[in-house]
Amino acid sequence: MKKILLPLFVMFICNQSFAQNKTPDYWKCNNKSGGSWNFGRAPSVCDVDQFIDPGYVSAEYGPAIFDDAKEVTEERARYMSEVYGLIKDTARYYIESRKPDVSEEEVQQFIHAAYAIGHQESYWSHYRIPSNRRYQYMRGDYGHGHGMFQVDDRWHFTAINQGRGANLILNMIYSLEEYYDAWQRAPSMSCVNGEADWRARARAAYSAYNGGASRICRFTNPKDKWARNDEGFRLKYDDRSWERYVDDLDREGYLNIECAFNEGENCKKGENSVLPREHIIYRSSKYGSCVYKKDSEEFFCSTANESCLFTKVNGADSTSYAVGVFKDIWDEFQVSEVSKEGICSEIDGLYSRGAKVEVLKNINVRKTPAGEKIGVINSGSVTQVIGLDISHPITQDRYYKIVFGKSVGYIFAGSKSDYAAWAKISQKAFSYQLFATAGQYVKASDGHKSVDDQQVELEEGKSYLVLDVHIDGEALVYKLEADGIEATFYAGNLEAENTSDFFTLSEKPSDSNGDDDEVKDPVPPAQPKVRYGRLSKSIWWKKTYSCPATSCSKGPTFKGPKLTSSKLEIKEEKYGWYKATQKGKTGWIQSKYVYLFN
Incomplete structure (x- = not known):
């Protein structure tokens, strides 16, 4: 599996990187064992304990482990039936979570494609106990490919270290994230004749999955260097040879996929709790996106950006998240609607709509976030922000909808760790502008x-x-x-x-004589009367900003009532912010943090 875009679905540590890592062949591949090119036993396998607890593998994935000590034909039939159900349930869980209104026909086609990926990449091989009687798992391509869907440690080093390659369900979901991105793009490509051209759609998505996003139509070129991979996928997709080993094609898997995806314990069906979990974005056709807080036994829901919602509820320092589906039985919990206004306020460095920003790199402009390229905005250009999208609550990747010539499009503008290197607020003249700013x-x-x-x-x-x-x-x-x-x-x-x-x-109007004499200064908006207040009692101190937005530079720190008796003098109010002064220091602070005396 090649380099991919940052996933939206899988849990990540916030510094997840997709730069190539020079991992040596058979890195951390202890006690390597061979195998055979048949279902469940593809070579090679290495100890799981470098990346996942063998006890967890035994307890949660026991039925999905191929035991070489058993009679091979019977063991293969048993193993294939168990894994068949897991792939089916995982693919269904994934696409229904990403696309709640997906049709049953598309679900079945996506499952079919997932079966073929597992066959092409590893002959459905993952966990195995070979003759050395150790818990081991699939390591292909000189040890670089991890698990059933072959997550490559040279491109996904951090994810591999987090166990995303060794944990069977996470291995599939991590990989399906990339495949789904191409699955969604494929119908708009020249090599696919619309959404229902399922076979071509599956093949195009595999070409991108195997070769990179730009190679989505690679399967149409028999002379391509990697055409054999596309042909291999086609043969397996068409032949469906896995069905010869499964006695019940309606069989479901033994695991609750949501529980396993969140690395829970006792996830076998009938054993796990149906209670909601924290740090999960639950998608609902009724409420939008919802995040659960255990201490208040309450869901916080919004139809606005779900990454902003997650950060609003859990704070900006969360290190992992997952996505699930809101269950009907949870309607008994309290559901609180989170206003769209200020929903992204916990994310540092965001530029608000209308902001005048200078881009600091040559950046591709796309029709949609990470979508089709329509041009390049040059470093030093000053444009106007007219919308934004946060695509990942942990890395906080940000895409700004900007004005670009006579068009609009999206630019990637960095993440939580490096946004300052991509764009900044500017006082220069606009290169591109859609609507006016004050004073124009x-x-x-x-x-x-x-x-x-x-x-x-x-x-x-x-x-x-x-x-x-x-x-x-x-x-x-x-x-x-x-x-x-x-x-x-x-x-x-x-x-x-x-x-x-x-x-x-x-332009500025000229006077009645047609002369371009001085035009009177803009009349400033009327200011409210001076008011007084303090920080809320629960706040010890709070940083302010130089203007009424979290994208502005940081200002002085105001102290709360536990540290000082000094009041806040409120001089101006704008869009939910106060311009205040405390002990001679002035800055903008969000009104939600302030208690007013008058």
Whole structure:
């Protein structure tokens, strides 16, 4: 299995890397044993104890271990029936978790593809007890390929060290994450005739899985260097020879996959608890995405970005997560809706919509996050953020929806550890811009009226000063100065990138004589009266920011009532933030941390 994009589904340590590692052949391959090229016994196998507890393997995966001491034909038939059910259940669990509205036909086709991957990669070989009577597992390709789906330790070194290769269920799910990414892209490729072209879709996804994302149509080229791999997959996909060893093709696996995926114990069906677990994103057609907190026995749910939700509930320092499906029996728990407003506030370094950012590298611009490339935005370009997507709650990979020429697209802008090296807030002039910022001028469409009680009507072609810009959900709102009156106007929908129907950017207006004399300074928005407060009693201290967003640079630290009796002087309020001063130090702090006296 080649280098892949950061997975969305599997649990990770936050510094997971996919740079190539120069792992030696047969690294940590103790007591290597041979085998035969047949189901369950492909060579070679090495001790599991370098990567997973043998006691755990015995307790949880006993039925899925091939025992060389048994009569081989009978043992193969038993082993194949057990593994058949596990592959089927794992593939179903995975695709239904990733795609809750998936059709049963697609589920069956995805399962078929998973069977063929296991056959092509390892002859369904994973755990085995050879003649040395040690618990061992599959190590192919000079020891670099780990387990049934052959996770390569040169490209997935961290995951291998975490046991993702040795644990059978995690091995399959880790691999299916890459395969699913290609499975989703395949119908839009020239080599696949739509979503229901199942055979070509499965083959295209395998080409990308085996050769890398850009090789998704490799299977159509019989002269390709690795064409034999595509042909091998085709033969196994078409022949379905595993079915000759399974006595019941309706058989289900013996494990509860969700329990096993979360590395639980006693995961055999009928033994595990049906209670929800922490650090799992449960997907629900009713509630959106949900995260469970054990101490309050409560689900926190939202239809907004699930990575932000996870971080909001569990904090920014979590080291692992998983994904599951919300069970109907959990409706008895309290379900609290988490507002979309501020849902990403726990993630450091995010630039809000409307932010003027300078990119610090040449970055590919794509139609969707990690999707089809539409161009490259050059280092030093200044663009406007109109949306964002966080794709992983641990690494906090961020994709910004930006303006790019006459189009919009997504750029990758780093992760939790390196976002500052990808983009920064800029004071330079825009290279690309969709909507106005405060202090600029706009022209309105004919007869556009304000949405406030004043019902101010704008003149077509006349330039108006933008006093403030507010984003409410997907709605863009301008506060304008119109003939000495401050009024509020709807300016478009950011999701649809529909702003030009209402306003267009314009230059400063000239005076009545046509001279470009000085235009009066922008009239600042009215400020609220000065108020006083303190940090909430449970907070000892809190860092502030230089502007009302967590993407701004850090400001001074305010002390809470346990450390000081000094009050906060609140000078300004904006979008859920207070501009406050304590002992001569001023910064922006989120209002949720402040208790007001007046």
